[in-house]
Amino acid sequence: MDFNVTQHDSHYKVSVGTLLLLNVFNRMVLCPLSRQLLKSSSSCGAWGRLLQRPSSGCVYSSIHGFNQKEVKEKLQAFPGGSIDLLKQDSGIAILTINNPSRMNAFSGSMMVDLEDKVSQLEKWTDGKGLIVQGAAETFCSGSDLSAVRAISDPQDGMKMCMFMQNALTRLLRLPLISVALVEGRALGGGAELTTACDFRLMAHASVIQFVHKHMGLVPGWGGAARLVNIVGSQNALKLLGGALKVDPEFGLQIGLADGVLEGSQVEKHAETLLQQATNWLSLYTKGPAPVIQAVKKVVVSGRELPLSETLRTEKDVFGTVWGGPANLQALASKSIHK
Numbered sequence: 198m199d200f201n202v203t204q205h206d207s208h209y210k211v212s213v214g215t216l217l218l219l220n221v222f223n224r225m226v227l228c229p230l231s232r233q234l235l236k237s238s239s240s241c242g243a244w245g246r247l248l249q250r251p252s253s254g255c256v257y258s259s260i261h262g263f264n265q266k267e268v269k270e271k272l273q274a275f276p277g278g279s280i281d282l283l284k285q286d287s288g289i290a291i292l293t294i295n296n297p298s299r300m301n302a303f304s305g306s307m308m309v310d311l312e313d314k315v316s317q318l319e320k321w322t323d324g325k326g327l328i329v330q331g332a333a334e335t336f337c338s339g340s341d342l343s344a345v346r347a348i349s350d351p352q353d354g355m356k357m358c359m360f361m362q363n364a365l366t367r368l369l370r371l372p373l374i375s376v377a378l379v380e381g382r383a384l385g386g387g388a389e390l391t392t393a394c395d396f397r398l399m400a401h402a403s404v405i406q407f408v409h410k411h412m413g414l415v416p417g418w419g420g421a422a423r424l425v426n427i428v429g430s431q432n433a434l435k436l437l438g439g440a441l442k443v444d445p446e447f448g449l450q451i452g453l454a455d456g457v458l459e460g461s462q463v464e465k466h467a468e469t470l471l472q473q474a475t476n477w478l479s480l481y482t483k484g485p486a487p488v489i490q491a492v493k494k495v496v497v498s499g500r501e502l503p504l505s506e507t508l509r510t511e512k513d514v515f516g517t518v519w520g521g522p523a524n525l526q527a528l529a530s531k532s533i534h535k
């Protein structure tokens with residue numbers, strides 16, 4: 198018996214016998230080999246650096262003079278607020294920036310808390326998606342200005358910057374498809390945080406603004422580098438150089454926003470913003486966790502690595518899903534893609 202398998206718009210006639218043989222070969226030889234390669238490369242290769250080891254996505258380590266323990270102790274001296282993580286059975290987690298009395302500004306302890314929550318998400322094997330939101334109808338007003346004033350010494354500022362670059366780089370590299378739900382304002386570091394998600398959904402009347410120039414600064418949490426990747430260097434220069442206010446319409450126009458949400462969290466009858474964001478994200482997280490995570494991993498490597506390393510990573514990730522449960526089930530159900 199033969200059936201058609203659609204692959205990249207081409208139709209291949211493959212016999213069931215051939216498929217079974219391929220799958221047996223894959224499960225017995227290629228998959229163990231791939232897993233072995235992934236394990237062995239975790240200590241040195243690009244794949245290992247980016248995707249395999251929890252916290253391996255760090256930009257700075259001791260070789261850059263970065264002492265994580267020391268920085269954490271300094272940051273803990275500026276308490277207030279929290280970063281709350283809710284992991285749901287659906288595989289979608291909600292990360293809430295919670296410091297409403299300061300418009301969800303990041304205190305030092307919240308920065309430490311964020312790093313801890315990212316570590317937890319890196320270990321979440323059942324995870325598929327992540328929504329990052331602010332508490333109490335606003336997103337985040339950046340660094341807590343009282344902490345900023347207290348650590349205005351450039352050395353300390355750079356340590357905080359390295360800590361947040363590490364945390365946000367690891368956030369963006371999570372094997373979860375992430376979306377920032379922007380309600381109210383995302384200012385300064387808050388605007389940078391939105392760029393550490395794969396997508397941004399903006400609520401009606403929300404604003405993303407890189408206010409750094411008004412503060413005599415440039416982004417330091419990796420926001421400028423990510424902004425250039427998202428909107429291109431011309432638009433990034435305009436947003437940073439002019440400290441422009443980006444509303445949903447402008448956000449869509451330049452590609453900073455991926456969708457606009459209607460209404461607010463407190464509306465009684467309409468779908469809440471969180472429900473709308475969940476529905477939006479569900480289109481991309483539908484399916485088994487290993488497959489969704491593999492999708493994110495190949496995109497992260499494509500986004501960050503040179504082509505030859507990207508291709509090798511793609512091959513390794515491919516080896517983790519080829520002949521896996523979802524793949525075998527799809528083959529057995531003779532799925533077609535009309």
Ligand SMILES: CC[C@H](C(=O)O)C(=O)SCCNC(=O)CCNC(=O)[C@H](O)C(C)(C)COP(=O)(O)OP(=O)(O)OC[C@H]1O[C@@H](n2cnc3c(N)ncnc32)[C@H](O)[C@@H]1OP(=O)(O)O
Pocket residue numbers: 298299300302338339340341342343345382384385386387389408409412414416417418
């Ligand atoms: C620039 C780089 C740096 C980084 O990347 O690390 C930063 O992010 S620095 C922070 C940049 N953000 C700001 O400068 C925001 C300053 N705040 C505002 O512009 C306004 O407060 C605003 C627009 C967020 C909200 O205005 P609104 O009129 O709606 O409310 P209030 O001004 O009354 O604010 C309520 C309450 O929140 C306190 N607040 C707001 N943002 C911060 C902040 N970033 N740090 C500390 N506290 C903040 C504000 O002071 C009010 O407190 P209150 O005790 O009631 O006076």
